[in-house]
Amino acid sequence: MVTTIKDSAGFLMSRLRQIGIFVALLVIVGFFQILTAGALLQPENVSNIIVQNSYILLLAIGMVMVIIAGHIDLSVGSVAAFVGAMSGVMIQSWDFPWWLALVASLLVGALVGAWQGFWIAYVGIPAFIVTLAGMLIFRGLTQITLGNQRITGFPEPYRALGGGFLFPGLFPPETNIFDWTTIGLGLLATAALAVQQFKARASRRRMGLDDEPSAWFTTKLAFGIIMILGMTYLLGSSRGGTPIVLVVLAVLIVAYSLVMTRSVFGRHVYARGGNLHAAELSGVKVKKVDFFLFVNMGVLAALAGLVFTGRLNSAGPGAGNLFELDAIAAAFIGGAAVTGGVGTVVGAITGGLIMGVLNNGMSLMGVGTDYQQFIKGMVLLLAVAFDVFNKRRVTGSPRFRPVVRPGKDNNDIPPPPSAEPLPDEDEALATAEPRRSQH
Template sequence: MSSPSDPSTGAATRAPQGGAPGPSAFRTAGSFLVSRVQQIGIFIALVVIVLLFQGLTGGRLLTAGNVANIIVQNSYILILAIGMVMVIIAGHIDLSVGSVAAFVGAATGVMVVQWGWPWWLAIVVGIVLGAVVGAWQGFWVAVVGIPAFIVTLAGMLIFRGLTQITLGNTQITPFPTEYRQLGGGYLFPELFPASTSPAEWITVGLGLLTLVLFLGSQLRGRGKRIKLGVEGEPAWWFWTRTGFGALLIVLLTYLLGIAEGSRGTPIVLIVLGILVVTYSIVMQRTRFGRHIYAVGGNRHAADLSGIRSKRIDFMLFVNMGMLAALAGIVFTGRLNSAGPGAGNLFELDAIAAAFIGGAAVQGGIGTVVGAITGGLIMGVLNNGMSLMGVSTDYQQFIKGMVLLLAVAFDVYNKRRARSLG
């Protein structure tokens, strides 16, 4: 049997007889874990928080119905977090996403309820409206050169005002069933009254398909990296990480499709899955994604290398506007109501999700998966504290402390890296 190799030097390290790893193996594992402490720490934090609240709530957190509720209740924040982390990686911030989500929700409400448009046409027009809003803000940031903080702060006020004007300071309700399904519906709900519903097997089938695709992509990616000689992680960590991801998929499949009280797959979970996969590919494997990291890491150097940073900024805000519109439609459909106060503080939750998920304050660092993980941490905190009966004032205090500690952890890691360098 060949000896494992040191990922930093390629030299072989051999365990002593008896199968126990030697000091060199511990040093290799330890140095690797230290280099990945921020990424690993986010997932460990999520697991610890889930286990903590599972115990504190007497096992109510990980029931089938509550897991589905966590997904549905936080879906719009997770959608916003995907776009927000891209904006933050490029060195910007967007304070207007909550108001944009409310505005698009109000506009689609007028289209569907008052004007009688088909629900699908209203959703399409709403997404286009979000893109137009993003282009408006991107123009001021990329072309005029006004800092994104100021532009989006103004946008927060502008689109909150437009929301109130559109609604006339009243609520619009009810929405068609098809519109509401995007925010709170489940796949094939008509099958669920039966005790042995085929929808359970559909959910299990989707879970197994997701598992196969996940394992295939992980193995294929590692094979390509090894072939090119750019593999940056040892085999033991690859299998640990992949096994953990597979276990999460199996657990979620069981809770949504087999466990007592399961209602099947939320439609918004399918939407989230598509968004996470698509944007992860964009950020990791496309030139546009690499340029976002380059602009956030060093804008001046990116400009000198020929990257059109203004175009990147413009497209990022168009994308953020579209995702804010989608989040607004999901939220409106879930509540079955479009109101003047919708989307309040959404931007803060999305920003918190991105930073807790590992995005750097200075830009240039962050991942879509990390932002989703950060959003889930916030969602589990909210849900767990609500199950325990913790008042909202204490919930806000605890969430604020979590955000502060996450950013402090990022700053500490950067200082430590500079001192070691």
């Protein structure tokens, strides 16, 4: 009996650590909801938070992948600005139809990424240097392209990408208590989540792997459903309904999460970041992985540039300034490790939302940008410090070893010293000394 309680406590601890970042987001939301007397979660404001932060979140997806692989990208802000400027030139000077401009812009992003990927993957220059150079190069190219003028007056469909809503006026105004498109989408998303969760569980059970207590499964699912429905309710009662960019984001988050957790490519990214040599010797085509990561980052930076330009209806020489730092901060707050090999897309998105809610909440309270910067800096520092502390505590204490499956021989007796390394593992771990000085 005692064992069961201890087991479930240990289980809960390990799971809570995984979702700690979501809890942090919820706490921050709750905190500002109180401080702003409910203004934070007003439907219009929620819609605002999403749209305002959408381009950072798009960048954060690509950035966390780059960081997991052990790189960094400092150029994304400049690339976003450059692509925005190029799209302006395409539309205004070259008379491209809006859709062609969008496609061509994404292609420009891919080319920019290929350029940087080439130097990083095939020439072997550290990404920090290549993208630092890229930050200057593409900022310069932005200004050259624009001749230091703004381009404004983008066509309506283009602008909708940044500021538009899904199917406005689809339903007659007399039914407009809610935006029914949003409600429909929300219900669809709920159903999809439930189906996916049950299917995954069934698959695990078929393999005899289900190690998840039912209570946890139910709680988790219920929590997810409540979150989606809550969001649906808020957006559904907002004036515009579902921002188009939210749909784009949602699709990309799901798609990239899948890529990172389930695809061979994603696993190669983690392997590359975790141990480059081991990955190479396991047959991972490391250069190819690096190259495509930066191509991908280029495309996402281009998309972010389009969304930003569309929202402002303006491509300016200073656009996207410091976006890279927000995206990097989002990835690290979301649990990515500087040394590579660790991080998740969902974590980075959550990290980006934490930054976004902080910004928005403090603005609503009338806190000046000076204090905002200070507080955001502290949050970044403390979030990573908390993570470091957490890891140290976990690795330092055998009580927090990974969950033991029920039915296996887990018990209260500590393993014999020979079976498990001692907590100070230098003895066991240091035995394979590197020895490369043979020449």
